[in-house]
Amino acid sequence: MGPLRIGMIGCGLIAHVHAVSLRGLAAAGLVEAEVALAYDVDPRRAARFAAEFGARVASSIEEVATGSEAVYVCTSTGSHLEAAAAAARAGRPIFCEKPLARSFEESVSLARLVVEAGVPVQVGLVLRSAPVFRRLAELSRSGRFGRPMAAVVRDDQYFPIQGHYASTWRGEAAVAGSGVLLEHSIHDVDIIQACFGPVARASAHLRMFGGHEGIEDSVSALLRTESGLSVSLATVWHNVLSRPSTRRFEVLFEDAVVSLDDDFTGPLRVQTSAGAELWDCPPPPWVSEVPLLPSVIAARPYLEENRQFVESVIGRGHPAPGLEEALSAHAVVDACYRSAAAGGAPTEPPR
DSSP states (O other): OOSEEEEEEOOSHHHHHHHHHHHHHHHTTSOOEEEEEEEOSSHHHHHHHHHHHTOEEOSSHHHHHHHOSEEEEOSOGGGHHHHHHHHHHTTOOEEEOSSSSSSHHHHHHHHHHHHHHTOOEEEOOGGGGOHHHHHHHHHHHHTTTOOEEEEEEEEEEEOTTSGGGOOOGGGOHHHHSSSHHHHTTHHHHHHHHHHHOOEEEEEEEEEOOSOOTTOOOEEEEEEEETTSOEEEEEEEEEOOTTSOOEEEEEEEESSOEEEESOSSSOOEEEEETTEEEEEOOOOOHHHHHSOOOGGGGGGGGGHHHHHHHHHHHTTSSOOOSOHHHHHHHHHHHHHHHHHHHTTSOOBOOOO
């Protein structure tokens, strides 16, 4: 039947990461897939992307949707709904990057139209496939160290309109919707719920240091899960270009303190009454064996989610995480924004 023909809508940084990942998976014989069509609002960017991956440049998102067998939505957030609608009309399975859309309401609209079209959807909440967070979720559920008593999450990166991001749209509220919480820390919210269960209440404060109207770059939030756990989240976009994007989780269990600084393989730092240990969290062996050039080694954390999507399209699995997980994270983010607008008042996520 030949390789699965994938259409790429949006040809920026994250599209490049996915395309490199798919090419590596195909070279390793793990999937039969190729990027066949590419579209971007910048024709020159689309042409460079297509030349690198042996794809054909499409003149519209509709051409991508009708000419492919599965669609990746990798545009700026404000264009997700339009791109997903085109793919849904064509009956194509969709991989949609996070966040789904610019607001909770727009995300619900996107989810509704693809559900009505009956097409499978996977969302790019990539931390779900990170070995270190799978291990942390298992620890939390297992009760090995007792109940989690509190958790602290700190996330920071430089404002992503500079450096290797090479785009400006994250500084424009009309395109991005809002700032660091929605665009970046929706990952944190999602993995908090994956590890500790649904968030029942949120209290948040935000500030805008960078002068981008409607784009918050500093958020402090307190999330209370349905089990009663309090999780403190601090997330910032700063201007320290020499600093990589970093994410730190610290979980205080009854019988251990567990922390991590690397959000892919860890290690987990585990301290109990017996002392301190480092726990490695390696990915499945095949992940390390996929051939990737050193210049694009950052694509490795995306291998599992891309293999998952391709295999779900050809009927060998289920696309996950899907709309349910994405909408749940959006609901918590929405509660944080509404709380901040109300001076930090505790607010419940919409259901």
